[in-house]
Amino acid sequence: MSALISLTDVSKTFDRRGGKTVTAVDGVSLEVAEGEVLAVIGYSGAGKSTLVRLINALERPTSGSVRVAGQDLTRLSEGELRAARSRIGMIFQQFNLFRSRTVAGNVGYPLKVAGVAKDERDRRTAELLDFVGLLDRAHAYPEQLSGGQKQRVGIARALATNPPLLLCDEATSALDPETTTEVLSLLRRVNTELGVTIVVITHEMEAVRQIADRVVVMEQGRVVEVGDVYDVFSDPKTPAAQRFVRSATHDRPSADTLARLRTHHPGRLVSVRITDEPGLQQRIDAVFRDHGTTAELVYGGVSEVRERRAGSLTYELTGTPDAVDAASAALRSAGVHVVEEV
Numbered sequence: 001m002s003a004l005i006s007l008t009d010v011s012k013t014f015d016r017r018g019g020k021t022v023t024a025v026d027g028v029s030l031e032v033a034e035g036e037v038l039a040v041i042g043y044s045g046a047g048k049s050t051l052v053r054l055i056n057a058l059e060r061p062t063s064g065s066v067r068v069a070g071q072d073l074t075r076l077s078e079g080e081l082r083a084a085r086s087r088i089g090m091i092f093q094q095f096n097l098f099r100s101r102t103v104a105g106n107v108g109y110p111l112k113v114a115g116v117a118k119d120e121r122d123r124r125t126a127e128l129l130d131f132v133g134l135l136d137r138a139h140a141y142p143e144q145l146s147g148g149q150k151q152r153v154g155i156a157r158a159l160a161t162n163p164p165l166l167l168c169d170e171a172t173s174a175l176d177p178e179t180t181t182e183v184l185s186l187l188r189r190v191n192t193e194l195g196v197t198i199v200v201i202t203h204e205m206e207a208v209r210q211i212a213d214r215v216v217v218m219e220q221g222r223v224v225e226v227g228d229v230y231d232v233f234s235d236p237k238t239p240a241a242q243r244f245v246r247s248a249t250h251d252r253p254s255a256d257t258l259a260r261l262r263t264h265h266p267g268r269l270v271s272v273r274i275t276d277e278p279g280l281q282q283r284i285d286a287v288f289r290d291h292g293t294t295a296e297l298v299y300g301g302v303s304e305v306r307e308r309r310a311g312s313l314t315y316e317l318t319g320t321p322d323a324v325d326a327a328s329a330a331l332r333s334a335g336v337h338v339v340e341e342v
């Protein structure tokens with residue numbers, strides 16, 4: 001698959017008052033393949049919004065190049081940039097709908113700007129509203145809609161001109177968990193049924209888990225980890241990724257949790273990584289049994305990530321010290337990722 005977006009060593013600095021500069025994006029190189037859903041995750045101030053603004057050419061990089069659909073955005077004139085921007089759909093946390101226009105008026109607006117004739121505009125608007133499940137609300141005004149419905153209007157409007165790329169900046173952050181799931185599954189359909197490439201900016205790992213193929217973790221303007229969603233969830237490498245994964249799936253107990261567990265469980269605690277390898281649980285149980293150890297499950301859980309199993313289980317092991325050591329070693333040699341919590 002070819003790259004729809006290519007960032008090469010992109011940096012963006014801003015001048016602050018008092019002569020200080022802030023580096024919002026720092027040496028980022030990244031490719032987004034045509035047809036993929038990429039999530040960019042990071043805490044507030046990590047540089048995510050700036051990265052999006054570089055991709056849709058609302059900001060020019062201080063250095064490096066930004067290519068979208070084969071065009072180097074840094075080399076385009078203002079007029080060419082406007083045309084390039086119109087080929088990128090965008091949705092926002094606050095929906096940014098026109099309050100004075102109806103749902104249909106909002107969705108048809110980009111087509112009106114593009115000079116599309118009214119008949120064609122009406123046809124396309126109806127098609128889009130049908131796609132997002134809001135055909136019956138065509139004549140309602142934004143204030144009459146729920147948050148989830150407003151975002152569905154936002155999505156329909158962003159798709160009006162058939163862009164190959166949709167950028168979503170914290171698109172579900174203002175929504176409750178159930179509505180978030182609805183909007184994310186609509187975005188998934190936008191990807192699978194319409195073939196639109198999607199970049200999702202979020203600080204919620206749960207959103208990443210539900211929608212993305214790949215995830216980029218940003219910290220202080222830099223990309224600190226990038227990988228397939230399942231790989232990052234089942235084996236986060238950097239502290240930043242580990243903190244995010246812990247918020248959405250079950251990982252090893254944090255230091256606080258461990259201290260609490262210790263007050264009830266004086267035995268040796270080991271955490272075992274759960275993957276979607278077939279027969280994993282039977283293998284773990286057999287090792288404990290064969291080594292004469294008793295394993296009490298004290299913490300952890302298993303989640304579904306991209307239809308695969310990922311998680312962590314922490315056991316309190318009782319038995320002779322040698323038996324516990326042997327059980328841990330046997331698990332390791334059976335290819336199970338096991339860590340003794342100390």
Ligand SMILES: Nc1ncnc2c1ncn2[C@@H]1O[C@H](COP(=O)(O)OP(=O)(O)OP(=O)(O)O)[C@@H](O)[C@H]1O
Pocket residue numbers: 014015016022023024042043044045046047048049050051
């Ligand atoms: N126009 C600007 N002028 C000055 N500083 C800016 C500007 N835009 C962003 N910054 C600074 O760049 C850094 C990265 O900001 P950015 O908004 O990209 O982060 P973010 O990860 O999207 O955070 P948030 O989720 O809070 O929006 C921050 O320190 C921010 O204050």
